[in-house]
Amino acid sequence: MNLDNLFLRIKEEFPKNAIEIKECLMLLSESIDSAMSDIQKASDAAYKDRNFDRIEELTQVARSVNGVQGNIDKYISDLELEDVKEEVEVIKQQEQEQQLENRKLPNYSDYIVDGNIPYGLYEDFTHKCPAAFSILGTKIEARQWKDVLLLTCQVLAKKDTQRFLGFAADPTMQGKKVNYFSKNTEKMRKPVKLDNTDVYIETNMSSNQIRNVIAKILRKYDVKITDYNVFLRADYTALHE
Incomplete structure (x- = not known):
């Protein structure tokens, strides 16, 4: 089973897990964005130094990182739930946490x-x-x-x-x-x-x-x-x- 079909199956049968996986992938994508910004800064510094070999090297790195991020963003889209389903799952988690806060647990x-x-x-x-x-x-x-x-x-x-x-x-x-x-x-x-x-x-x-x-x-x-x-x-x- 490829990842596309796997994520579709998870989304249909285990929506709570789909949200959790999506959230982790979103954080990973955000971290990759940060890496791309640092690559850009390094490339700008190399340009100022006229270090064109370094620029080419960083361009290849950026191209590879961008490809990885593209795949991750696709998986995030694959795991998107309908608005109502996602809101239900979020509310359910919030209610569970609130109930625990309000309960007087013996331990x-x-x-x-x-x-x-x-x-x-x-x-x-x-x-x-x-x-x-x-x-x-x-x-x-x-x-x-x-x-x-x-x-x-x-x-x-x-x-x-x-x-x-x-x-x-x-x-x-x-x-x-x-x-x-x-x-x-x-x-x-x-x-x-x-x-x-x-x-x-x-x-x-x-x-x-x-x-x-x-x-x-x-x-x-x-x-x-x-x-x-x-x-x-x-x-x-x-x-x-």
Whole structure:
């Protein structure tokens, strides 16, 4: 069975897994975008030095990387669910996490994790609850994933307001079906307006979707993904096994 047929089968029979695979591929594609930007910078430097052999070498690398990204983007499209199905899966995950938060578990301490351990954005955050995140050397408390997203935007918007305002008109900062940033709420599910701006942010997303959007934001601000960390307070993965 080739990958095209495999992803089609997964999408039809296991929509939850299709979303998870798609989210991982989206993060990979975002990382490849970052690599392409670095290749471009290296190529520009080589041009200034008139190092044409280096330019040719980097062009070949860029061509190969672009081909890989093209395949990944195709797989992402293959795994796209219908709007209703995807929203149902996202809402289902959010409801499960909220129910766990509201339940008084007799052994709640079994699911508490060390809140001082930093996790990078390459982690899978399904069924995990945040305690805080760190960016630009500052640690900020956030107990819900939507707050991690909103507060990250708040920090970076203060750093460069015009860059953030530009997200609303930037197609690379939008989802295929839903706008992540917009000045109107027409193509948004659960928008929240960021303080002191006229931009709305989509908050009806899974933890991993939020992770991917944050990765996009960081790249726009030239902040390395590895310079951003999340701190967790609970991990309920065992309850879903």
